[in-house]
Amino acid sequence: MFHVTFTMTSYREPRLEHLYDMHIDLEAPQVIGAAPAGHRQIFIVKGGTVTGPRLKGTVLPGGGDWALMRTDGAVQLDVRATLETDDGALIYTTYSGLIILSPDVLGRITGGEDVPLAEYYFYTNPMFQTAAESYAWLNQTIAIGRGKVIAGAVEYRVWAVSDPA
Numbered sequence: 624m625f626h627v628t629f630t631m632t633s634y635r636e637p638r639l640e641h642l643y644d645m646h647i648d649l650e651a652p653q654v655i656g657a658a659p660a661g662h663r664q665i666f667i668v669k670g671g672t673v674t675g676p677r678l679k680g681t682v683l684p685g686g687g688d689w690a691l692m693r694t695d696g697a698v699q700l701d702v703r704a705t706l707e708t709d710d711g712a713l714i715y716t717t718y719s720g721l722i723i724l725s726p727d728v729l730g731r732i733t734g735g736e737d738v739p740l741a742e743y744y745f746y747t748n749p750m751f752q753t754a755a756e757s758y759a760w761l762n763q764t765i766a767i768g769r770g771k772v773i774a775g776a777v778e779y780r781v782w783a784v785s786d787p788a
Contacts (some may be wrong), residue, residue, distance in 0.1 A: 625773055626786075628644040632639075634681060634703060634782055636787065637783075637784045637785060637786065637787065638784075638785050638787055638788060639767070639782035639783070640677075640782055640783045640785060641675060641676060641677075641780070641781075641782055642675055642676070642677045642678055642766060642781045642782060643673045643674060643675025643676075643677060643678040643679070643780075643781050644674055644675055644778070644779065644780050644781075645671060645672070645673050645674075645682065645778065645779045645781065646663075646671050646672050646682075646776060646777075646778050647667045647668055647669075647670075647671035647682050647698060647704070647777050647778070647779075648668070648669040648670055648671055648775060648776050649667065649668060649775060649776055649777065650666065650667040650669055651730060652665060652666075653665040653666075653667070654697075654761075658692070659682045660691060660693070661691045661692050661693040661694055662692040662714055663689070663690070663692075664690050664692070664693050665687055665688070665689050665690070666673070666687055666688040666690060667686075667687045668682060668683075668684055668685060668686040668687055668688075669684055669771070670682055670683065671724070671776075673706055673708075675781075677783070678706070678708060678758075679709045679716075679751070680706055680707050680709050680712075681706070682704055682705070682706055682729055683705045683706070683707055684703070685705070686702070686703050686704030687699040687702070687703065687704075688700055688701065688702045688777075689702075692766065693703070696723070696726075696732050697721050697722065697723045698721065698722040698723075698724075699719070699720075699721060700720040700721065700747060701716065701719060701770050702716075702717065702719075702720070702723070702747070703715070703716070704716050704717075706776060708755075708758065711755050712753060712755035712757060712758050713722045713753065713755070714752070714753040714755070714761060715751065715752040715753065715760060716749050716750065716751050716752075717749070717750055717752075718747040718748055718749040718768065719748060720745070720746055720747030720748060720770065721745070721746060722743065722744065722745045722770070722772070723743060723744040723745075723746065724743035724744070724745075725743075726740070727745050732772050732773075732774075735774040736739040737773065738772075740771055741785060742767070742772040743749050744771060745769065745770035745771065745772065746767065746768065746770070747767070747768040747769075747770055747781075748766065748767060748768070748780065748782055749766040749767075750765070750766070751764060751766075756774050758787060764783050764784075765783070765784045766781050766782060766783050766784065767781070767782055768780065768781040768782070
């Protein structure tokens with residue numbers, strides 16, 4: 624039997640490094656409706672931008688979010704998109720995540736109001752795949768993103784998670 628003992632001193636909080644900010648414009652949702660697992664909507668990506676210290680470029684049209692509003696009220700994300708960097712590299716990104724918000728906040732957002740992030744929870748965990756040598760480090764990067772819903776779009780700030788210095 625394999626057993627490992629960790630002491631509290633074994634753990635140090637990871638470091639977060641800002642990778643990029645992303646803006647994605649979305650088509651109107653394809654509303655599947657109340658399915659057995661919850662209320663399903665599909666949001667198709669029209670395009671977008673990526674700007675940051677580690678990545679710059681565009682979000683190509685055609686990706687999407689196969690969002691599921693679960694019976695507990697949380698929105699479970701299933702997102703896939705292709706990023707094209709300013710130097711021509713293609714990066715496939717996929718992430719899950721959760722949006723937790725009250726029906727009132729959801730109504731305000733869908734009504735076009737810019738609701739402050741302090742009023743809802745929206746986090747993602749992007750993963751990346753690329754064949755571009757200059758971005759190969761992304762293939763071995765765990766990231767975390769903080770999202771914001773805006774009318775007809777979504778925005779993210781994304782950080783790489785790394786070991787403490």
